[in-house]
Amino acid sequence: MRILVLGAAGMVGRRLIDRLLAEKTIAGETIGAIDAFDVVEPQIAAPEGVEIHSSAGDIADAATVKALVAKRPDMIFHLAAIVSGEAEADFDKGYRINQEGMSHLLEAIRAEGENYRPRLVFTSSIAVFGAPFEEKITDTFLAAPLTSYGTQKAICELLLNDYSRKGFVDGVGIRLPTIVVRPGKPNKAASSFFSGIIREPLAGEEAILPVADDVRHWVASPASAVGFLMHAATMDTDVLGARRCLTMPGLSVTIAEMIEALREVAGDAVANRIRREPDAVIEKIVAGWPRDFDAGRAESVGFSADKSFSDIIRAHIADEAARG
């Protein structure tokens, strides 16, 4: 089994590769090689028995993508993307990486011909949905994004469905909730503060909260995200019919509930490190985001998520301890 991971240096990509290397098999087969690709070369320690081929490049370059696909990976995870804030600020770059990158990938797979039909797991986003919403967004609600990032993800979903319907690829698209708690530094995503208000206080630092306490959001842990990817890679896709893209299950929590869980898990001193500093730009972006979902379709085909926000915080603390 050969596996290609696009976006392998990112937070979710690194965790996915850790999980693949820990499991050593997937879908009942031994993992023989992993091609790890990103815009910067992924740093992965090669364990015994698994070839790791790390490389760096631009997925907006068709020849680069073609060379990766020419190795005929059995499974492809496409996690590479420009995040929402950057795609909104740099219109051309967002379309180039987020949309053309996917087109190149699908075309490269199709060009390999009839005997090649890999499983392709694509990470989409709840940013494909835009206000006004249903109270709980169902699986038949329209994609009406309010950002270029969401537009690009929605276009990729349509392409994934069509290329799968035509038999060129065996695609599954998973719309990830906002991933909380992301480790490391804040990034350019407008959603970055959802992790920041947990991560920074736990690390003894002050965190800025740019939106109101009653803002509700849809979140899942990094471990859940990896679980979604693993299930999407191995599930029976016949049950999906022509609709290959699914809203993943998650937790619908308010900022107040997140802070209350932080207080419960880590105490008042930690929770009090959150400083309220409203930011009209971020408030406006977040107001256009979905807050709650009925992810019944994904649950019915075996996807499952975190049970409580306290659990998410505890998992983050355990991860940080493991990283030293």
Next chain:
Amino acid sequence: MRILVLGAAGMVGRRLIDRLLAEKTIAGETIGAIDAFDVVEPQIAAPEGVEIHSSAGDIADAATVKALVAKRPDMIFHLAAIVSGEAEADFDKGYRINQEGMSHLLEAIRAEGENYRPRLVFTSSIAVFGAPFEEKITDTFLAAPLTSYGTQKAICELLLNDYSRKGFVDGVGIRLPTIVVRPGKPNKAASSFFSGIIREPLAGEEAILPVADDVRHWVASPASAVGFLMHAATMDTDVLGARRCLTMPGLSVTIAEMIEALREVAGDAVANRIRREPDAVIEKIVAGWPRDFDAGRAESVGFSADKSFSDIIRAHIADEAARG
């Protein structure tokens, strides 16, 4: 007022130009010039006072589209497309014309810079919807196309929304019902027979009906299609917010009701010229198409359609008489 019509040689394009030339003004301004473009050069008699510039070319060629937009038309009607049957048979051609053509158009408009923001009316299709459906498809139902044509139209809608949201263009997308009765010859669209079973019997010829009598479909007349375009070109777009694409109103009729209307308007002898010859391929395609809509949003912003199928047939007979 300068107007660009892409797809000006097609049935709807020709009728639109006839209407523009008859009205002489649009949105309160005199029409000074019409640029009429298609894959074959449109043949239009230039009336006094209006410049007609007809040309032929390939909208999948970016430079061709750029040259058309460089004339800075105040309004653009983008009707050019490969029809559903052909887009399904020729995957590359469908994406090239239907998706890349739209991308070239939007990019050419954006490249003109901040002082240029034309009204762009784009003809989408109810083919953006795919089974399973709601009984009546509402304005918040997901686009889940079951053809490459529908996928391409859905991608164009997302792009039109995003470019409009960013202020690069002032777009309105209208999802046309199946247009019945199309004059002339059958085309490669899988929906061609919906016109054929009315048009051919009225012309004294036999028509093949490839699907069952209880098949229900969503239709509008050519005159209604032109009315939708005119309203989309002149309406206040502020009321649309970020959702610039609308399902147009239409009539939900069964084949049996269509034939009954034909019998009522033209008599038994005409209606009996329809021969039933089921075609499994067409039946399968049509089974994936929507049958009925609640087009409340379009109606609320002033779009209106035909009142009965008998009226549609009578309008077709009058049109044919006028054409001699």
